[in-house]
Amino acid sequence: MASFFLVRTSTQLSLLTYRLILTTIFACLIFYLYPARFSFNRSIPDDWTQFGYQFLQLVDKPFNQLPSLHVSYAILLGLSLWDVVASKKRWILAAYRLLLTGICTLIALSTVLTYQHHLLDMFGGVVLAVSVLMISNRIRNALVIKHLTLGVIGLLLIAIAGFYFANMTVMAFKSIETLAIIIASYWLISFTMLACAYQQVKPIRDIRWFQKSSSGRLTVHTWIKFAPIIIIYNGMSLLGQWYFKVFSKNQKYPLTPYAINDKVKVVASPRLMQTDLSSHLTYWLFGSSSLEWSSPLESNRPAFRYQIIVVDLAAEISSHTHNLEIAANGIMNTTVHYLYLPLLDLQPLNDVLLEDYIDLFKQIDDLIRSAETQAFVTNNKDKVEDSLITLINFHCVMGLSRSIGVQVLYLLYCGTLTVYNYQSWIEQHYPHAHLKDAYLPKSLVETIANYESVTY
Structure with a gap:
């Protein structure tokens, strides 16, 4: 227990925690698959140590023998605490390390000398500790x-x-x-x-993991691989939608789109339910609720063509794109496009290759240009006057942080935001967003902002 307070840095603490957790879960797995038992009757001495042996028999039953966690823990703790004493006097450092080695050695030997383990169990503990040391040095983060x-x-x-x-x-x-x-x-x-x-390092474009259809639905193959976690995330999504609805009820329209110009809007949102999409979509496009707006064909309303680009950032759950298409059916001249940037849960935004962001943003730009060109040609051909409105919806599972973060990166890419005003923009438009530097690092912001792109 004291070892967690003796390590000096957060990196040492994380590494110690990784190692102990890995050791424990691997040992428990072995205990289940190979439930070894101590093969001799434990004798109790008649001298002054009798009470200690009786206590051991009471609290330490002769099961779960191989590997010995005492040995594994002793090795891991000894290595983790090896450099915690910083002293310029060599004799102090030598004395500390000698004491530490002695304590860990006695812990390991005591498992045999007090009839708790066999020598084979000690060997298994050594093998487990060495294996965990090798694995822990390759672990990328706590999510693994x-x-x-x-x-x-x-x-x-x-x-x-x-x-x-x-x-x-x-x-x-x-x-x-x-x-x-x-x-x-x-x-x-x-x-x-x-x-x-x-x-995996930078696994965004590795479609072996969470595959989706062109409408944003998780494929059957993905369900077969990850059904437990997908079911958990669907439950979390429903809970998140309930929380969002209950605690934002005093805000009539909490998801207000931001206009890059008079033809392009962007909005960040969680994954929305089908029952909510109609009202949200109407507000995003027309600035009014479905109750306040009756028909897009009203004579006093100018003619518009609408293009909705949904950017799905949630790998573990289906998108609301298919429901959005249903909601958009009541609006004439509306096209829905689906783009997928699979971000694993709690994955920081800098854990994505720059080219993946740029590729996504270029796809958005191409869709906007293509639709504008087609609308211009159609208008000239048919002698009509209408305008194209593009709505870009970044959405994740249940929260807004990821959606807002990628939306900010896109606005930086467009030149709408700069490295000097993006934080104030977030505070103004999303005051409750949680975008710490560890999640949206300034280095990523500067890289995206300095990337040469077309400015709207």
Whole structure:
């Protein structure tokens, strides 16, 4: 316990935490798959140590033997605390390291000397510690650890629940344990694949992970791979939509689009429900609610062509694009386009290649230019006067931070915002947004702002 307070930097603390978590979940997995037991009867001495051995028998049962977590922890803690003492006097540093080595060595040896483990268990503890050291040095972030942990914990809980349920029911339901093991194994495989996705460096364009259709729906193949996490995210999305609706009820239209010019608007939003899309869409395009606006064909309203570009930033859940197309059917001359930039949950915006952002923004520019050119040709051909309005909707799962962040990057790319005013713009338009430097670093902002692009 003291080791968490002895490390000197946040990096050392994170590394220590990674290692202990990995060691524990791997050991628990081995304990389940290979439940070794101490093979001798533990003798209790008759001398003054009797109380200590009795206490050990009470709190430390002779199960979960291989590997020895005492040995694994001793090695990991010793290495993590090796450099925590900073002294120019060499004898102080040598004395500290000698004391640390002695304590960790005694912890490891005591597991055999007090009849808690066999020598093979100690060897297993060493192998586990060395393996974790090798793996932890390659782990990219805490999200990889999180999903590995969820995978192992889920496997153990589901399998153990199946075991107890099978033993408490009649013989006809004995197969429930086998079914539970199958489900538990699937859970572990799914979360392990998810951890691998987070482990990839710059995985945005790697479509092996979360594939979607042209309308923004997760494919069957993606569901087969990640059904547990997708179900969890759908539940979180419903909860987020409920929270957004309840706590923004005093704001009539909390998602107000920002006009880049008189023909292009941008708006950031969470993933919206079908029941909400009609009112939001009408407000985004016409600046009024569906109750206040009756028909786009009113004589006092000028003719418009509308183009909606949906930029989906959520990898783990389907987009609201297909519902938006349904809502847009009641508006004449409306086209909906779908673009996909798959960002994994809690992935910082700088964990994306610059060319991926630029490619996305160029696709948006091309859609705007193409629609404007087509509208111009059509107007001249048919002798009509109408205007093209483009609405760009950046959306994520349930929050606004990711949507706002990518929207800000696009406005920087367009030249609408600069490195000097983007923060004040966020504070003005999204005062409750959480865009810390770790999520939207200034280095990324400067790179996007300095990229040569077409300014509207």
